[in-house]
Structure formats: C-alpha cells, structure tokens
Amino acid sequence: MISPQTAPKVVSRAEWLEARKALLRREKEFTRRRDALSAERRRLPMVRVGEEYTFEGPGGPRTLRELFGSQRQLIIYHFMFDPAWEEGCKSCSHLMDNVAGSIVHLGARDTSFAAVSRAPLQKIEAFRERMGWDFPWLSSFGNNFNYDYGVTLDPERGEYEYNYADAKDLLARGKIWFPKGELPGLSVFFRDGDDVFHAYSTYQRGLDLPLNTYNLLDLTPLGRQEEGERIQGWVRHHDKYEA
Numbered sequence: 001m002i003s004p005q006t007a008p009k010v011v012s013r014a015e016w017l018e019a020r021k022a023l024l025r026r027e028k029e030f031t032r033r034r035d036a037l038s039a040e041r042r043r044l045p046m047v048r049v050g051e052e053y054t055f056e057g058p059g060g061p062r063t064l065r066e067l068f069g070s071q072r073q074l075i076i077y078h079f080m081f082d083p084a085w086e087e088g089c090k091s092c093s094h095l096m097d098n099v100a101g102s103i104v105h106l107g108a109r110d111t112s113f114a115a116v117s118r119a120p121l122q123k124i125e126a127f128r129e130r131m132g133w134d135f136p137w138l139s140s141f142g143n144n145f146n147y148d149y150g151v152t153l154d155p156e157r158g159e160y161e162y163n164y165a166d167a168k169d170l171l172a173r174g175k176i177w178f179p180k181g182e183l184p185g186l187s188v189f190f191r192d193g194d195d196v197f198h199a200y201s202t203y204q205r206g207l208d209l210p211l212n213t214y215n216l217l218d219l220t221p222l223g224r225q226e227e228g229e230r231i232q233g234w235v236r237h238h239d240k241y242e243a
Contacts, residue, residue, distance in 0.1 A: 074112045
C-alpha cells in the first residue's frame with residue numbers, strides 16, 4: 001500500500017501524458033550525462049599488474065592472464081565468500097543472479113568474466129551447484145588478490161581502505177558493517193599481449209548498475225521499498241524465498 005504522503009496523484013490521461021513527456025526530457029538528459037561519464041571512465045589511466053596471481057579453479061590452477069582466454073578485457077566480480085562460511089553472501093548471489101545470463105554475450109565484445117572468492121574451491125563448487133550457476137568462479141585463498149584489490153578488510157595487514165576511503169571512518173559512519181572480513185567489488189583488467197593492466201574497480205553503490213532487479217524496481221511506483229532498512233537487507237538466496 002502506498003502511503004498518502006508519497007502516493008502519486010490520479011489524473012486524466014492528458015495530464016499524465018504532459019507529466020510523462022516532462023520526465024522523458026530529464027531521462028534523456030540523464031542518458032546523455034551517463035554516456036559522457038562512461039566515456040570518461042574508458043579514458044581512466046591503467047596500472048600494470050606486476051604480480052602473477054594464481055587462482056584455484058575446477059580445472060586446476062589458473063593465472064590472472066589465463067582468465068582472459070583469447071579476449072583483451074576481463075571483468076572480475078569479487079564475490080563475498082569467507083573461507084569460514086558454508087555459503088556465499090546473499091547480496092553477491094543477488095548480483096550474480098542478475099549477471100549470470102548476460103555473460104554469454106561478453107565474448108562477442110572481446111571480454112571475459114570470472115568471479116573470485118577467498119573461500120576454498122570445494123565450498124565454492126558446492127554452492128555454485130546449489131545455485132545452478134555455470135560462470136567461471138575461482139578461489140583466491142592462496143594469494144593476496146583480495147587484499148590487493150581492497151575487498152578483504154584486515155587492519156593487521158596495514159593498509160585499511162575500502163572504496164578508496166579509510167575503513168575506520170566508513171565503519172564509524174555505518175557505511176560498512178564489520179571491521180574485518182569480506183566485502184564486494186568489481187574490477188576490470190585489460191590485456192596487451194602478455195601484459196596485464198588494472199583499468200577500473202568499483203564498490204558499494206557502484207555495483208548498482210548490474211543489479212537489474214533494482215533497475216526494474218526503479219520503474220515502479222513503490223520503487224526499491226528499502227526506506228528505513230539496510231540496502232539489500234530484504235534479499236535472500238534465490239532458493240530461500242517463500243513460494
């Protein structure tokens with residue numbers, strides 16, 4: 001039920017059409033601004049990756065370079081799955097439910113995809129089978145990848161940042177929920193021959209874009225319906241919703 005304070009007015013078709021055209025002008029302006037921001041993102045400088053990270057996968061060890069396959073671009077989703085957990089994060093699962101079906105198209109645009117978690121491969125494989133996913137998903141349990149790309153917090157290791165900000169400050173302001181452990185993110189890498197470069201990483205609300213559940217809800221009168229609760233606090237693993 002929409003509250004009386006936020007309920008849209010009920011108007012004639014002519015009045016609705018006038019309001020809709022006014023909103024359309026703003027939507028087109030937003031699209032142009034988003035296109036310009038995307039172009040600026042593509043111009044972001046890159047950093048050469050100096051470490052030869054090796055991950056554990058179902059087919060054996062795979063280096064970061066090998067995750068590209070024959071493609072020049074690689075998107076990695078940093079999936080929250082602590083080595084001590086028995087299942088992956090429900091919010092990360094929500095994102096991968098949204099993304100899994102689109103991965104098949106990335107190869108046509110010179111791009112590969114993989115998820116990486118610190119959990120051991122055996123736990124990853126059991127959870128992947130439960131969720132019915134088939135995208136590449138590897139374990140970084142034996143290397144520093146998660147720490148180097150800012151998705152595992154550990155104040156004892158020195159650098160203590162998340163989303164390019166001091167993690168202690170974020171914790172104090174309620175922007176992160178625990179002082180140590182796994183957090184989500186997405187990183188983009190580019191390959192030139194055998195050289196690998198880090199092009200982009202995003203965290204927190206930067207992960208909204210691939211969440212088509214939210215993109216669809218944003219079109220509705222009720223919206224995301226998260227007022228007064230933590231973002232994605234309502235999300236469940238897709239096999240845990242009531243029928």
